[in-house]
Amino acid sequence: MNVEKLKKMKGKEKIVMVTAYDAPSARIAQDAGIDIILVGDSLGNNVLGYENTIPVTMEEMLIHVAAVRRGAPKAFVVADMPFLSYQPSLEKAIENAGRFLKVGANAVKIEGGEEFGDVVQRLVESGIPVMGHIGLTPQFVNRFGGYRVQGKTEKSREYLLRSARELEKRGAFAIVLEMVVEEVAKEITEGISIPTIGIGSGRFCDGQVLVWHDLLGLNPDFAPRFSKRYANLYETILKALQEFKKEVKEGIFPSEEHVFTDKSQGGVSS
Template sequence: MNINNLKDKQANKEKLVMLTCYDYSAAKIMNQSEVDMILVGDSAAMVMHGETSTIPMDIERMQHHVSAVVKGAPDKFVIADMPFMTFRQSVEHGIQAVKMLMQAGAHAVKLEAVDGHEDLIERIVQSGVPVMGHVGLTPQFVNQFGGFKVQGKDPVSHDKILADTLKLQQLGCFSVVLECVPATLAAQVTRETNLITIGIGAGCDVDGQVLVTHDMLGFPSAFNPKFVRQYLNTEQLFKQAFDQYAEDVKQGRFPSDKESYL
């Protein structure tokens, strides 16, 4: 899968499918699936490292996650999140972070918001790296928002989100994630830009959808947003397997002769 395939699907009105992934084993399974794009998200900070927000994620850990995912899913289009502050210090610092992610095997990078790093976005695009924007609820700004809240409901924030997406298009981005915004606003962005629009809590009138894999698989989490549909109760399945294993060990049923060297 490459960027031209994605644009062709958009032109043909084929819905695009994106999920997050952070490790080699899950990536191998995802590589066999109908998923088009993999986001190696800074959400790894929360679902893989137990943090309460994405802010603690750093570029070195992100680089390791990207490298593992790319090895496991060579047939997918892999986008890497740029962690908190890696694109807010200077253009040179941001370009170095992009270099690390791309050399780890990513096909594109994703940056949250727009204001203050327009020059960096333009430089990244000019360097031949596809850029995905991210507007609406941008988790790295959670402290400014006062929590994980829907964005774009009032006229001022509505117009700001629309203006930001138009700016992303002008700067050369190929796509944008619209997170936790009214469905009508997401539909408007999809109509009024040529960006590939990927929604998460943004209704169905977008070019594609993304979810955090751990959320849709039902891994335990204190964060249960309205926009998640759970396709599996992994917590229950894992616990059942762990308890069955423990019981088999305690009762002497494991290992059997089949699992032993005789």
């Protein structure tokens, strides 16, 4: 997969993107044939235990982007630019985006609309593919006053439409639409030539993205309306750990088949 192939999928084939934050997850996503793996700054909520994405640092993101690349060497990997990694200056944006490509990302994702057109253009001119992200942008949650659906008012609709066109004009190869009302997401999708990838933005986007922990049911306390649980791995893992605890307490594990003796042959797998 590459940028040009993704752009050509618009209107012909739905794009599938998932987040992943480590090598084992990335390998599974690659083996499943997922089109894009996003190393999201949602790493903060789902892996690092932060309340939101704002505390996530470049150093933390770089570690996880590199891990995902090692786990999925053939995948198209997009790295989220964390809060304050691109806002301070164009030079800072180029430097940090370049660091992501050096550890294996194919592209970066930037939250924000028309006001970040210059950043997108400079990155693209520097040889760094950029995926845009408009609608609900979690890094700007304090400005929005919470996690609210976007595009409900005419002012919001016009801003989103302008931003999508501006990001396209400045060279973005795709745009994530997060929690945008379906009618506006449809209008944006039909009004630009690059793909839109929706999360909570309805049925008419060119693709869909879900967070690893949400679609696999790893967080029993979080079930957003726009997401769908395709598994309940929290319960599966919980039962496995409870069974392990029970067997250890009762002396069932390890059994003879799990121990080494002077007659054992070979290494770990024998």
